[in-house]
Amino acid sequence: MVAHLSKILSNSKNVFDFVVNEGNGVKGLSDMGIQSLPVQYIQPLEERITTSTVITDDSIPIIDASNWNDPKVADQICMAAQNWGFFQIINHGVPIEVLDNIKETSHRFFSLPAEEKKMYSKENSISSNVRYGTSFTPEAEKTLGWRDYLSLVHVSDDEAAEFWPPSCREEALEYLKRCDTVIRKILKVLMGGLNVKTIDEEKEDLLIGSKRINFNYYPKCPNPELSVGVARHSDISTITFLLQDDIGGLYVKKLDSNAWIHVPPINGALVINIGDALQIMSNDKYKSVEHRVIANGSKNRVSVPIFLHPKPSSVIGPLQEVLKNGEKPIYKQILYADYTKIFFSKGHDGKDTIECAKI
Ligand SMILES: COc1cc(/C=C/C(=O)SCCNC(=O)CCNC(=O)[C@H](O)C(C)(C)COP(=O)(O)OP(=O)(O)OC[C@H]2O[C@@H](n3cnc4c(N)ncnc43)[C@H](O)[C@@H]2OP(=O)(O)O)ccc1O
Ligand SMILES: O=C(O)CCC(=O)C(=O)O
Numbered sequence: 001m002v003a004h005l006s007k008i009l010s011n012s013k014n015v016f017d018f019v020v021n022e023g024n025g026v027k028g029l030s031d032m033g034i035q036s037l038p039v040q041y042i043q044p045l046e047e048r049i050t051t052s053t054v055i056t057d058d059s060i061p062i063i064d065a066s067n068w069n070d071p072k073v074a075d076q077i078c079m080a081a082q083n084w085g086f087f088q089i090i091n092h093g094v095p096i097e098v099l100d101n102i103k104e105t106s107h108r109f110f111s112l113p114a115e116e117k118k119m120y121s122k123e124n125s126i127s128s129n130v131r132y133g134t135s136f137t138p139e140a141e142k143t144l145g146w147r148d149y150l151s152l153v154h155v156s157d158d159e160a161a162e163f164w165p166p167s168c169r170e171e172a173l174e175y176l177k178r179c180d181t182v183i184r185k186i187l188k189v190l191m192g193g194l195n196v197k198t199i200d201e202e203k204e205d206l207l208i209g210s211k212r213i214n215f216n217y218y219p220k221c222p223n224p225e226l227s228v229g230v231a232r233h234s235d236i237s238t239i240t241f242l243l244q245d246d247i248g249g250l251y252v253k254k255l256d257s258n259a260w261i262h263v264p265p266i267n268g269a270l271v272i273n274i275g276d277a278l279q280i281m282s283n284d285k286y287k288s289v290e291h292r293v294i295a296n297g298s299k300n301r302v303s304v305p306i307f308l309h310p311k312p313s314s315v316i317g318p319l320q321e322v323l324k325n326g327e328k329p330i331y332k333q334i335l336y337a338d339y340t341k342i343f344f345s346k347g348h349d350g351k352d353t354i355e356c357a358k359i
């Protein structure tokens with residue numbers, strides 16, 4: 001094992017082959033007991049998180065949704081979307097056992113042998129809606145991220161039954177179903193804040209026309225302070241509905257500052273954030289905020305985001321309802337498939353993708 005690890009670490013190509021091409025992921029390195037971070041994972045100084053860039057005297061809002069009929073809940077959600085782009089929601093109605101079950105499912109998938117996980121890699125997967133991989137876009141990135149992932153696009157339950165990995169497909173489908181009600185409630189509230197009274201079929205295609213569930217795995221990392229799990233980015237979704245475990249490591253950028261704030265794990269809570277698509281539709285009223293993840297030095301972390309998106313064939317831009325008071329549009333109309341393509345063709349680079357949609 002030690003000799004094998006030394007051989008892998010002896011040059012850059014061997015590390016890339018082992019982690020990316022052979023499908024071992026960073027979990028493979030971590031499981032072999034790697035003691036120091038390979039050079040490909042060392043972030044430039046300006047990308048590292050330090051005590052001087054993290055503030056501890058502020059936090060993203062925590063919203064109690066016990067009573068959805070209370071107008072204060074809607075107010076808090078809309079204010080959080082405007083001022084933070086992120087919030088945590090508690091008493092949302094998704095039972096704790098459902099949350100625990102999907103975290104367990106994630107651990108189960110990543111515990112599979114590399115040969116089994118590799119069946120779902122970009123090169124081997126028989127469906128483009130199923131992808132196992134590592135980092136974000138390894139071939140395009142200067143520095144790699146300390147994260148492995150399984151990404152599943154939901155087209156239909158039948159398609160999922162055919163192509164999703166058997167070790168997690170039923171659980172993932174069940175989880176998507178159990179989250180649907182709260183996702184719709186949050187979107188209804190957010191639309192209310194933009195003067196959109198009803199979510200008709202056309203709006204539904206714009207807001208939740210496409211769904212993706214990801215399983216992220218951040219194995220214990222030898223030098224977390226030098227690396228990132230997921231680099232600085234904003235999501236391209238309308239909203240993201242994220243479950244994290246109890247390890248911590250998600251940091252959110254405070255609006256109009258260079259300060260980063262930790263999102264503390266709260267048992268039973270879900271983290272909701274606004275993505276670029278909704279920032280564009282709201283003409284900047286709601287904010288899609290940069291965030292990143294730092295892996296842990298002693299524990300394996302999992303997270304399970306559900307990304308809600310416009311249909312790829314949707315054309316997105318500031319909504320009529322937002323502009324009808326004479327407000328000037330900040331963004332042009334753009335085909336969402338084109339927006340997605342730009343995002344997935346490069347490494348994470350903060351909020352750069354949204355710039356291409358500006359007038
Ligand atoms: C943050 O907000 C998000 C995030 C997410 C998802 C987060 C994830 O981390 S999921 C994993 C993401 N990584 C990938 O999917 C890897 C994609 N890139 C690559 O594989 C390569 O490294 C590449 C060199 C960057 C591109 O390779 P290339 O051979 O040139 O092209 P293909 O990979 O064959 O792509 C063909 C085609 O599909 C488009 N495309 C690629 N990946 C995706 C994708 N994951 N989703 C949608 N479309 C994708 C690609 O642009 C090409 O388009 P064509 O029209 O030219 O065929 C989710 C949601 C959020 O809000
Ligand atoms: O793991 C997390 O907490 C967040 C992951 C994330 O930002 C993403 O997958 O887009």
Ligand SMILES: [Fe+2]
Pocket residue numbers: 233234235291
């Ligand atoms: Fe994200």
